[in-house]
Amino acid sequence: MKLLHTADWHIGRTLNGYSLLDEQKYAFKQILQIAKDEQVDGVVIAGDIYDRAIPGTDAITTLNEMFKSLNIDNKFPIFAISGNHDGAKRLNYGRDWMQFNNFHINTLLKEAFTPVETQDTQIFMLPFFDPMDARVYYQQQGMAEEKVKDIKTIGDAMQLVLADIYAEFDPNKKHLLITHFAVSASADKEIDLTSETTSKVGGLQTLTASQFDKFDYVMLGHIHTKNASPSLNIRYSGSPVKFNVKEAKPGLKKGVYIVDTNEEATKTDFREILPGTDLIPLEETWETLLDPDFYSKQPVRKDWFAITIKDFDRSQHTSTNVRAQLQNIYGTVVELDYDNIAKKSDEQNTSENISQLSNEAVVGQFFESITGDPLSKTQKALVDDIFVELERGE
Template sequence: MKLLHTADWHIGRTLNGYSLLDEQENAFEQILDIAKEEHVDGIVIAGDIYDRAIPSTSAVTALDRMLKSINLDNHIPIYAISGNHDGAKRLNFGNEWMEESNFYLNTLLEESFKPIETEDAQIFMLPFFDPMDARVYYQKQGMDEDQVKSIRGIGEAMGLVISDMIKSFDPNKKHLLITHFTVAPSSEEEVELTSETTSKVGGLATLTINTFKDFDYVMLGHIHTRFASPSENIRYPGSPVKFNVKEAKIRTHGKGVDIVQISDSQITHTFKEISPKTDLQVIEEPWDTLTDPKFYKAQPIDKDWFAITVKDFDRSKHINVRAKLQEIYGTVVELDYENLKREQAQNTKQANLSELSPDTIVDQFFKTITGKDLSDEQKQLVDSIFVDLGKED
């Protein structure tokens, strides 16, 4: 059995106001070509299919065309789940009739316990969920109220879910899992959250590989680089498109998909690279260098997008910097100044708020005002609020 593993399409994403839809369409066409060339038995989309819970009309139209092309035009099965960016209930609409064409889509926790059965494997599809979803589900299953209340973090919730999945294991088949979470090698190690939120709130908190030790292979989504994969059999394929400057700076992180080959004796993966239609170039140079023809004529001007940081720029100069740079380079999606960054760093004693999780920011603010740390009950309340807010993003 051979599967193509992809994730984090984020259809409808923008980069500082610039639509990435053309880039996403181009990446999709390459993914479909790879699937056909490899003669895969299915395409796995491990969450964050859309970028927002309520996607734009153009995003819905684009994804509809992509899924039809895979499933109806080319008759390739789809195994997809929702991620934390997706609107689970909206995405779930119509999934019952989809299965008639081998389009499997799980967006709700209760759907994850029945595996998709193939000749070689059982495929369990676990969408993103938060501890509250687990509480509601297990309460409906008749769990004792005290046990339900003990499900506070994603660790406890995931432990229960996995233990119930194991009950359905067929010992004569491989056991595969598709899910959408941050997974680290161990609790002491942090996962690089390239292009994704650093939040540790609710279901976004880090799990470890030990949680999934009973599965033969785990196909993850959520982290946008394959180099964050915590082990050889628990892997992220990375997003198919660069979504921000941070990703663009890491030149070794080529975008692509994994081809997963399942046999009786082993499961292997091979990375297949995707070439960007419009690449994102990051340049950090002094103004004189940026405006020197010898320098900028060596750049892919009017072809790629540019994120430019001007070093040591004298802001007292009366010049429209963006207009001048766009005249030279074409599309400048981000403009910054190194000396301004340095001033901001010198004027603040606290960590950059963008690098802190929302619950940490609230905790710090509370302590600044009251002189006390949040209580456990208050932390749980804050956690629940941000989980709910995350569903609206």
């Protein structure tokens, strides 16, 4: 099979109040064209299709148009799963009807054990789930209560889930997996979870590549950069759009993978997605930012800018509307921050852009500012569980 692997569309996402829908539509047009040029056998969307469990009407309309273009107008089969940002039950609506048109979507754990079958391939689609989902599922399957209680971490749950998936393997076929988790190369190697834009929900604990070594190839979602891929056969496609400044760093290309399993060894080819309106991070002094020799070399009034002003003494600019002056030069400034090494940590914390912190980090900072102590391991786990429920709230 030849598949286009993409993930983490986060349709409906905003960047500090600026809608990204037009940028997401621009990226989708490129994805569709790549699928046509490559004549793929299907399009994989590995979770976080929407940005929130209850998306807005504009997001729903946009995604419906994208799915119609892929699946109905251009006849591409779709293989999609829900991620931690998606509302699993809502996204599951109409699933049975969609299958008649080769639109396969799994959002519930119980659906992961029945693969999509082709002549020579089994495609297993494992949506994001948490340990509580696994407890409920295995209790319904008749597992003894004592064993159900032993499912405490995502690692515990995944061990059971994968064992049951492996039991469904047809030895005469190749085995592909689509899933949405943080997976590291090994237990002693960490991956950067900050690219999972608003929260590390589902990523507080990582899984390891060795757990998936029975699959011929694994297509991942959850981390927004392909650079986090733990191995050659277990890859993140990354998101097609830049969602924050950290994702706008030089060298972090956005795109999709073309995955070809027709040969004995699976081949992959990364195809870059170019932005319509790019996000340009600048970190310079106030004097440099206002220097025509500097800003004349920037894509002013074309792209978006995230500006950090270095060594900025606010007391010297009390009558200056800093944002307005910068926007008059650069155009759209989606983010404005200050980096003043002369200030104490309290002022630095005040100026820190909260949009770059995970929800857990915000809670942790607030807790420490009130109590003087950091969250304990148990408290961190509790906070993570709460945000799981909020992100996936129905």
